[in-house]
Amino acid sequence: MKRIKQTTQLSIILISILFVFLSSTEVKAQFTNVWMSAGSLHSWYSEIGSELEEAFVRRQQYGMQWPAIYKAQDMQAARGFWIGAKDFTDEQGNNFPYKVVTIGPRNPMFYAAYPVKMELVSKFDAPIVTVDGNLTYEKSVTIDRVEDTLKADRMIINVVNTQLGVTMERKIYQFSQQYHDNYIVYEYTFTNTGNTDGDPEIELPNNTVNDMYVFWTYRNAVNASTRFVIGNSTGWGKNTMNDARGDGVKPDPAGEQFRCQFSWHGFTGEKDVSYDNIGGPIWSLNSNALLYNASDDTIGRLGATQFIGVLTLHADKSATDKSDDPAQPTHTSYLDSDDDKFLGGRDNAFNIARMTTQYEFMANTGHMSPRHADLVEPSGDFALQRTNPNLGNTGGFSFNNGYGPYTLGPGESVRIVMVEGADGLSRAEQIRVGRLFKTGGITAVDKDRIVIDSGRVKLFQTFQRATDNFNSGWNIPQPPRPPKTFEVQGLGDRIALSWSVDASDPNPPTGFRIYRTLGDYFRDYTLIAELPADARSFDDVTAIRGFSYFYYITAVGADQPGGPGTPPGKLESSRYYTQTYEPVTLKRPPEKDLSKIRIVPNPYVIDSDFRYSGRYDDDKISFFNLPTNCTIKIYTELGELIKTIEHKGSGDNYWYNVTSSNQIVASGIYIAVFTDNDTGESKIEKFAIIR
Structure with missing residues (x-):
């Protein structure tokens, strides 16, 4: 994809003016996007430094898919990143009382940020999976470099220069170990390099960046599969409930003492169904909903029970004190997702009035009280929530985290580590609770308490596991590596499976497990074979002619005593490495004519x-x-x-x-x-x- 690069302030100003006069529409620049998809949580990342609204595909919900094996589990509507400072003088001598560079959540009129690196690193080569001799995959992944000492399974390294002269490096990690595969780690380092554009030349070698804030906004919409079941406005998060912990606004319950914000699918009156929508019950499917759901998925299953949120693990106290500052983030808020501060077509890194408004929002908002969820439902019993979470606005609310102020001298840096994770009811629980609700076995409030209480508890369990992993230096127990190759071949009398292993695996498998489903890859799977460590093939002779089958194989490790965030027992390699996405069938006998x-x-x-x-x-x-x-x-x-x-x-x-x-x-x-x-x-x- 084309990488956009501007090399001088003058060229940026001229292009900005040209856009203003020629068009009021937003620029849809194309940047390289890379999938992180080794675990059960899949999402894409852009080389520009943030994942803007509709910047990969023209769909409101795309990214943050959990569990990713199922169709249309997308919960991300938009992400945005801002970085701002006071009293900034550029290389032309122009002084700005406030300088703010924004990357999203909407496409700006032009970009004041310049991607210089986007690299996908893996602990090992991606397995090659074929069905009937053809490669099978859902998401295209190209590994740039293998680093076998990597603690995580995969890492994206993204480096972006900004007009502020601060270079952002973000390292994005994912683990595939089954107790840690539903969160993604973000390690940000902000360095005052003095580089204000996309080339190696340093424009501001002696500049000090004063009172710098870094800020992220998260627009969540849980989730795509229920958008056209419950109502279209849920697709941009009008019904999204947002809550927080660790902000000091009120005491947090035991087990929930984290620095985090999170979202779930709240009640809305703007719905197309007559029943209560918390948890996204699926009772029937219209033509649009059929694009995202199996045609037989009408038993009442709860389709939107996920909780998704962001946890702060570490934030430097200052450029010279690298210990964790428990007072960070200093900004936790919620804001109308359609607020003027977020409308990208108006973003301009030379508009002093606009940058002043954005900087003051980052610097002066603090910890918003009451929290969004409490404003919507003051009782705190969110199963009783019947007020629309958008509170009358047009787009629902995004939650925001801001860190600072930091002052960076030339060459100085600060580091911030965060986790974005998702959890909630299992598919089996979605079915069980949803059926009870549809048949009248439980009330709407009973159903909502199960969804909300269980989802929140599971999200905090995920946050605790991520915290344990971080505190251990990312040294969680590791499963065996997946097979290097996995071949599935439909024959006349059987479906033949074969695989090879990674001889360099430091945790060699003690066996293999083969799972199969019928009809489509997102159906529930059955364990059909447990095989010894020396097995390299298996013939599925129970397949029936005329049906389509899907498989995955896992490498199984020895019993381990447990470790950070990991109970004792056997660990398996991730299914997402060897999942087949194309059907295989028993073939017809050969024909001579x-x-x-x-x-x-x-x-x-x-x-x-x-x-x-x-x-x-x-x-x-x-x-x-x-x-x-x-x-x-x-x-x-x-x-x-x-x-x-x-x-x-x-x-x-x-x-x-x-x-x-x-x-x-x-x-x-x-x-x-x-x-x-x-x-x-x-x-x-x-x-x-x-x-």
Whole structure:
């Protein structure tokens, strides 16, 4: 993707003026985005330094998916990051009483921040997972570097310069160990480098940054799967409830004494259903909701029981005192998500009045009282909440954290460590409690107490585990590494699974477990095999012809005594490393007569968003009635060879519409040449692909 870079203050000013005069629309700049997806919580991160609203895909909810194996669990609507200081003089000699650089939550008129590094580091190479010889994955991940001494499984290193002359480095960590895989760690270091643009030259080598504040805003919407069940406004968080701990506003209960803010799916009167919506009960599905949910998911399951929040683990007291300051963050607030301070089209790093307003908001707000949840429901019993959480505004509320003030001399830095995590009812509990509510077995208030109390307790358990991990120096017990490869092949009489292992694994497996589900990858899985450490293959002979299957394999470790945030017992590698996302079936017997070969469907219409369509057998072209040993070569209409498939065994094979270089093909007419390698006989067929 194109990286936008400005090199001088003059060019920035001219571009800013040009935008003002030519258009009032927001700039939709494209930046490199990278997925963090080793654990059960998946989210994307942008090289610009924050995850802006609709900056990856044009969808209001995208990111912070938990549990990510299920469809449309997105809870992130927008993120924003600001950094500001007082009495700032730029390299041109222009003095600003307040200088604030904003990255989100909306797209600004131009960017006063300059990404200089975006790197994904992994402890080991990503496993290669194939179904019928084709790569299978949900999210594309490209590892830039392997570092086997990494304590986390993966780390994103993102470096961004700002016009303030402060360079932000954020290291984003994720662990895949099953008791720690639902939070993501953010380690920020802010250094006064004096670099105010995207090149290596230092513009302000002797500048002191005075009274610096760093500030984040979080717009949550729990969650995408229930948006068109409950009501469209839940998709931008009009119903989001926000609460806080550790702000000193009031005493916190035992077990909840953290520095954090968090959100959940609150009651709203702006709903399309007649029943109480806390927890997001799914009773029926309209055409829009079917894009995000399985067609049979109408038993009353609670679809939005997650709690999502941000925990502060450490904040330097100053540039010279690196001990943790328990008074940080100094700012915990909530603000209308559509407030003028957040509207990106008006962001301007040269607008003194606007920057003054933003800086004073960061510096002077402090800890807002009452907390948002208490303002909405003063009783504190949030199962009774029936006031709309948006309190009459147009977009609901975002919560905000601010740290400072810090003064940084040339070369000085401060470090802040945070965790963003999610937890809540399990899928089994969502079903059990939701069914009881739909059938009248429990009241709405009973259901709401289960959702809210259980979700909050589980989120704080996650925060405690993250705290234990941090305090240990990130030295939690480790599971074995996942298999290096995992191959799933549909044959005529069985589905064959095979795998290889990482010989350098410091925690070698004592065995393997294979899990399977039927129909779609997000269904509930059953353990179908436990195998010894020397096993490298397994034949699933219980599969039934005509059904689609999905699998994952885990490497299982030896019994361990427990450790930080980890109970004793066996640890398994993460399912997300070896999960299959394409269906596999028992194949037809081979056919000797090439005249019977069929290409299905023809023409083939590509569904550009099939991952949310619920039709996982529609994303490939099928070749039926093949001979036992044949080669399939696919050409464009101009005769360019784009894919070769070597087929053996059954009468079926599939092509997932990608070239040999893994590029998705365009619309057009294609030619398939089938050659029986035993007889030398060939057959030519044309087919069409339509986007």
